Amino acid sequence: MTIEFEAWLSALPKAELHLHIDGSLQAHRLLSLAKKNAIELPYSSVEEVEAAYEFEDLQSFLDLYYLGASVLIDESDFYHLMMDYLLKCKEQNIVHCEIMVEPQTYAPNGVEFSTMMAGFDRAIKQAESEWGQSTLLILSFLRHLSEDEALVTLQQAEPFRENFVAIGLASAEQGNPPKKFEQLYAMARAQGYRATVHAGEEGPAQYIWDSLNDLKVERIDHGVRCVEDADLVTRLANEQIPLTVCPLSNIKLCVFDTMQQHNVLELLEQGVLTTINSDDPAYFGGYLNENFLALHHDLGMTQSQALKLIRNSFEASFLPLGKKQEYASALQSQSAGIKL
Ligand code: HPA
Ligand code: ZN
Secondary structure, X not given: OHHHHHHHHHHOOEEEEEEEHHHHOOHHHHHHHHHHOOOOOOOOOHHHHHHOOOOOOXXXXXXXXXHHHOOOOOHHHHHHHHHHHHHHHHHHOEEEEEEEEOHHHHHHHOOOHHHXXXXXXXXXXXXXXXXXXXXXXXXXXXXXXXXXXXXXXXXXXXXXXXXXXXXXXXXXXXXXXXXXXXXXXXXXXXXXXXXXXXXXXXXXXXXXXXXXXXXXXXXXXXXXXXXXXXXXXXXXXXXXXXXXXXXXXXXXXXXXXXXXXXXXXXHHHOOOOEEEOOEOHHHHOOOHHHHHHHHHHHHOOOHHHHHHHHHHHHHHOOOOHHHHHHHHHHHHHHOXXXXX
């Protein structure tokens, strides 16, 4: 059954909505870029890099993640980073992706906004023309930095306004509440950006409430700690506010001890608009398909549940309605016979 499930899942058109581009930096690319840019790393082989993928919490991961991103310097580095992920999309039949880009990560290394964008844009346009890949970018801010620093980055993004569909907020959640970025979200909304935010991964359910009420976001990244507040789960379900859940990430960062304890299928059954995503696939042991396979294997996720989760991803995307409908009907025609 597992092999059949895998073949069935691989063939379905899918969307991914929660992916940090720096989290898709594979060990071999990390090492080759470090060599090219003469950046010293404490690793000299793919095995050594991968041996470091043991994390006890979000912060222990972020330390390695920012070290990894320090090898990205010129336009071609950003092109290769993006192209490596888009090729994975092609391989896994992820026909639409929404990718978080974090310019504040590169700025301390002297990388200009325009250098980063040129590389990313070249890869995105190539993938679109070669195999019809659909890609949207999310301008994601680092919440351990100040709101003033985020506002400077928002201003630097102005010449590239058309390249981004939304803003987001990532990095250390504990101690950096949504309220810290209220002005940023208000200004971005006034400029026409749509909005998402990481909340309820390590932070409490209250951060999800505050994200909805104070930042007025349309969707929540992770959000799995919503179960600590029944009223919140009711609101998420009633208003069909999407959660971009990342199962393998949650295990690697010890949000849940084991996949058997993961709550995504319970949330799905309670009517919450849950979606499946990989977050930082190079670091967490799997891309999108592997996340679905883990749920099938460890939680007994059925084909019907998988199909609902995939359908939800198109529904929860920042695509215009017409595009969502096109993808939904393509999915429908390829999954005939599976009851929802
Ligand atoms: N949470 C917060 N920030 C992040 C993550 C995450 O899971 N991945 C990359 N940046
Ligand atoms: Zn994330």
